[in-house]
Structure formats: structure tokens, C-alpha cells
Amino acid sequence: MAQEIPGYDYGDESLPEAPYDEEDLEKLQAAVLFDEGDEEALREAGEVLEPQIEEILDLWYDFVGANDHLVYYFTDGEGNPDEEYLDRVRARFGQWIRDTCNPPYDQEWLNYQYEIGRRHTREKKNRTDDADAVSHIHARYLIAFIYPITATIREFLENGEHSEEEVEAMFHAWFKSITLQVTLWTQPYVRAGDW
């Protein structure tokens, strides 16, 4: 998969080591009440979501596209979206749904979380795709997106063969994982020592 998706560098040896390790991860997982039941629920969620990935991405891209102050981050700052950039990121976003649903998470996964975080900031944004777009995504929207990225997944989880109780378990596992990941992605934004 890695070779097929431009710019998808999960597991790549050239990536920097994340400034957090598996011990940090365990403590964060305790803070979001993430346990082995959630890992199992996420793997099930992965099966339910796989055939719906394009629909999910349509919904998310439509939401971003409907808000000038959000689609802004895919533009040159003067109203011109970089279409190739939008497409290339979309493919990696789809793969990220798969990766989210493929725990347990380990140091290699943490290293790619760090990379994803940096790709949202002025340190690394645009570089992967040689994009012609504004240089930084403000932390406020990265964190705020925990809501839409969590809430919108529920209807897709309901489209499987699972009971209401199982859907609820998958939804909560997804919510925990999104909160955990966005938390990890904010590290490059925060003042030294404060994260």
C-alpha cells in the first residue's frame, strides 16, 4: 500500500523518531480509557468502513469545501485551491482510516503520528506534495475537528451487520483513537516543555 500512495511514508526509515514513546502512549491511553476491547472494536470498525472509505472522504471534503475558513488551508491564501494537493492528501486520508483501525499502536505508529502532526504545521506542510498553499494549519481547527471527524463516522458504522451495542463500542473506540491521535499531533505546536 505504502508504495501506491504518493507521500505516504508510514514505516519509512528516513522519518524522525517521535518525541514520545510507548510509555507516553500508555499513559495517554489510560487518560482516554483506551484498552484491548477498543483495539478489537477498531479492527471490526475497519471491516465495516473499508468499502465506504470514498463516501466518508466525500462527506469530509464536502464539509471542508463548504467552509471558506477551512478550505482556505488547501488554497494559496487568495481563494485558489490546489486541486492536485487536495487529491493527493485525500488518498493518504483514506489510508489513515485503515491505519486507525489497525491497532495495537507501536513506536512505528507513533513516529508516523508525529509526522502527520508536523505535516499540519509550518515545519512540514506542503513539502510532501510540493503544494502551492498557505504554510500552516492553525491548532484551533486541528483540535476542533475531533468533533466532526468523530460524529460523522457513526452513520457509516451503522451500515454493517452489527448490533446497536457493537456499533456503540466501535464508535467509542473511534472517538478515543481520534482524541488520542489529535493529542499526539499537537506536540509540534506547543511550547517546549508544555506539551
Add this chain to the structure above:
Amino acid sequence: MAQEIPGYDYGDESLPEAPYDEEDLEKLQAAVLFDEGDEEALREAGEVLEPQIEEILDLWYDFVGANDHLVYYFTDGEGNPDEEYLDRVRARFGQWIRDTCNPPYDQEWLNYQYEIGRRHTREKKNRTDDADAVSHIHARYLIAFIYPITATIREFLENGEHSEEEVEAMFHAWFKSITLQVTLWTQPYVRAGDW
């Protein structure tokens, strides 16, 4: 209420103006899909939660108390919790549930969000209560707590006279508001210009 709760300074003229205004708030509300229906649902939630505030706080304090790496922030860093500090913060935490359920949110509310954010950081932590505790709450746990503070409220929302659909609406309004507030609280943590 303000006079009765030590250190609760909502609306106090000595508070600094927040570095975000109502226009920023509107854009963030769009990002979390927060609208007037959510304001109404939160006001209903306030009525359901009011008689249960002590129980909610018991649950949250038990959760923090059960995790050494979380209760740490109420200690001197050597395992000794500051009990008076825990108590005084608890009273303000209860009032915060009421304030969360009392939208619409305005500039005065934003100013207090900024104050709450700062009180979690080395800029302002401990000062309100003259507490003898570690000097800073790491951003990672502030953001991670979106999950437990959201998920645990649901059972309390179910204890009212509301239909399953209304409970769901109150739950989502709460989830949006928590995400919004934690987003605002992270401003003092983030590098200049990056928030």
C-alpha cells in the same frame, strides 16, 4: 454564585481580554457544527445535570484519583496531594458545568475561557488557590480529557425525563461544547501565531 465560590472570577473586570473574539468563536463553532439547536439542548442538559453535579464530580475526581499520572497535577510532585486545592477547584468545576449549559457564549465567556486555559498552565496554575502543587498541566492530558469528560456525561443525561433522541441531542451539544472549550484553553500553550 460568583461571590460564594472562592477563585471563581467569571465576569471580573480585572481579567485580561482573551486573545480571541466573537468572530473567532463563530468560525470555531462552524468547525464543530455548533448551532442554536445545540444552545437549546445545552440549556435542557443544564436542568438535567443540576441535581447530579456532586455525583458527576465524584466520578471525575475518582477517575483522576485512580491514575497517579493524573492526580499528580494536584500534588507537590512528591506524592502529596493538596487537599484544600482539590476542594476549591471542585467547587469551580461544578460551576463550570452550569456555565457550559448556559449559552449563548459571548466575549465575557471567552475571557473566562482564556482565564481557565491559563490556570492550567505555568502562567497561572496554583495562583488562584495559593496551592502547593506542580506548576503546569501538560497539554496532552488537557486535550485527551475531551474523551472522558464527554463520554461520562451520557449516563447522567439519561437520568432526566427525556426521550432517547433528546438525550442524543444533549450529548452531542455537550461534546461540541467541550471540544470548543478545550480548543480555546490550548491557546496559551501554543507557539505564537500557530494557534
